[in-house]
Structures are given as C-alpha cells and as structure tokens.
Amino acid sequence: MLTDLLLLDIETVPQAASFEQLDPDWQQLFRDKISKTVPEGEEPAVLYRKKGGILAEFGKIICISTAFFYYDEKQNRSLKIKSISGNDEKTVLEEFTVLCDRMHRHNRDFRFAGHNIREFDIPYICRRMLVNGLQLPDYLRLHERKPWEVKMFDTLSWWKFGDNKNYISLHLLASVLGIPTSKTDMDGSMVQDVYYKDNDLPRIVEYCQRDVIVTAGVILRFQNQPPLQPEQVTVAG
DSSP: OGGGEEEEEEEEEESSSSGGGSOHHHHHHHHHHHTTTSOTTOOHHHHHHHHTTTSTTTEEEEEEEEEEEEEOTTOOEEEEEEEEEOSOHHHHHHHHHHHHHHHHHHOTTOEEEESSIIIIIHHHHHHHHHHTTOOOOGGGOGGGSOGGGOOEEEHHHHHHTTOTTOOOOHHHHHHHTTOOOSOSSOOGGGHHHHHHTSOOHHHHHHHHHHHHHHHHHHHHHHTTOOOOOGGGEEEOO
C-alpha cells in the first residue's frame, strides 16, 4: 500500500570544502580508498571533489527529505513532505530517527522508498549513524538481515527488472516516464558548491524535496495510478 511507504532522499557533501583542508592522515586514507577504483594519474584533489561526498567515510549528510502518502476523509490522495537539514549531521540523523520511530509506531510494516536507496541512501545513513555514535534502530539493522528480508520500494531496482547491469538516474527515469523532473536551476553535482561556496542550504533542501516529489511520481506510475497534482503536495514546516 502507498501508505506503508516512507519516501526519502538525502543530500551529502564532502567533510571538508577541499582535499587540501583534510588532515594529512585523512588525505592518505582517501588515497588508499580510491587507489583500486580509479585510473592512475587522477589527482586526489579532483577525485575528492567528485567522490568525497558520496563516500560515507569522507562525506556527511546535510539534508534528508522525507514524504508519505495519505488519504483525507474523502479518500483524496495527497503527499506530505518533511525535510530535516543542518550543518550538524548528528542532529540531522537524530531528528530523522525520531521521525522514523513515529512512523514505526504508527505502522510497523512501513517500508523505505526512493531511488537507489538500497545501495546508496540507506547504507549511507546507517554508516553515518555509526560514525556519529548513534544506535541503529531495529528497522535500520540491515546488516543482520538476509537480502530478501530487506523490504524497500527502490525505483531503481524496480526498473532493472532483474537486469543488474542496468543503471538509470532518477532524472532519466522520470523523463522516460513523462514525469516532470527536479533538474531545474541545479543538479546533484552542484550541491557541494551551493553548500560551501554559496552557503545556501535552503536551496539544497528545496532541490532535495523536488527529488522526493519526482520519486513519488515514479512510484505512482509503477502502481498505474494517476499522477500527483501540485495542490496534492504539502510541505511541513
């Protein structure tokens, strides 16, 4: 059921604004991390800019946008969005856990939903929770589960249809399905500049929320349901 889903999307940035600002020990740890996965000759400073934010060991979460479907008394379907953001990653994760705990108390069968959350967003959240000394709630103790016990609605996995070689971005998937996308004045590659250079976290939050809305539209297409209308989407303060 749609009401079992907690949609989410995260935005991440490198721990430091540049490779040069890292402690020398961490510079070497980064070199070691990427040494077996990138071509020789690539400069660590360039790679840190490209990959620092998407590696949980070297990045941090600055925004988690969540959303859930609900029906009013007239059975009209709507989507409510709630974003948690800030410079203090531990506080962001603590507030996210409070939100998830509330969802879990209301519906013990709830499932996370999103695009590529199985391989990126959820593992990233779990790793950063451990880094910040936070206890993983039962619904995030995925390292103790068998693969078939981890129930998520991942739109990337659905689109693969068993073809594990296939990867598709949310932007392309939405475009293929005729869903308006979130790529307007910025995209994911711009997040760290908007954060470190422009100091504009609200703009990043807005971008993250648009991704959640797009994901909701993709989920509805997979369920063969009518698309969301703008008036059916609300953002909680």
